[in-house]
Amino acid sequence: MLGEFEYLIITAAAGLGERAYGATIREEIEASGRSCSIGALYTTIDRLEAKGLLKTWMSDATPERGGRAKRMVSITPSGVNAAKEFYETVMRISRGASWVANQSRSVL
Amino acid sequence: MLGEFEYLIITAAAGLGERAYGATIREEIEASGRSCSIGALYTTIDRLEAKGLLKTWMSDATPERGGRAKRMVSITPSGVNAAKEFYETVMRISRGASWVANQSRSVL
């Protein structure tokens, strides 16, 4: 099973599409109010890659100040599956919990 | 932040209400298709109690064969908050993800 942080990274990367790499993923995560240390980010990316849930490759350096080569990220089909399963597990578990709003609406 | 298993236990206990203790929580979890070893269960209950997210106490023995005293569980207000936050974090993160169905409906 994915951890919450792993899910977070996969989801952010999926949303960023072609623009996904360490720094943009981090911004995305912190923008949602969750802190994301650099180290935690890369170790998790490594682990996810080892599990085959995403793949990475080095791009060429861009002509920006400090434009070091980026480690680009994209989600594999397995990665999408894993994320989907995580999401559905949380949904299933949560069914009926008092802190879940609007439970009846989902049926309408 | 809660782990997935911690969330699972809090949710199961919340659903069971007065009847929540080790064995019923375990049944509840396994009924949802997720395995739940005894050891993992109690370790996690211990940790959650240490964090103040739930409280436990020993009940009297029941008059059933083998009816040993049970370690009853109930969720504290902090526990409800933590669960709620976990749920909302996952929801917020997931907004827009391709694997989430019916995204428009939530607005209606």
Place this chain on the structure above:
DNA sequence: CCATTACTCACACAATGTAGTACTAACAAT
């Protein structure tokens, strides 16, 4: 006394977090 129900313990492994290091390129000063 023994089958049943339930909990405890000791440890192993996996996921997440922190802090610090190192590399690259633009920019600025000389």
Place this chain on the structure above:
DNA sequence: ATTGTTAGTACTACATTGTGTGAGTAATGG
């Protein structure tokens, strides 16, 4: 042009927290 400074990026080693295992122990009713 050379050098130093700074910003953007990636990597590594270690610390902490979360999850898993299953044998072992205790209490109770028959």
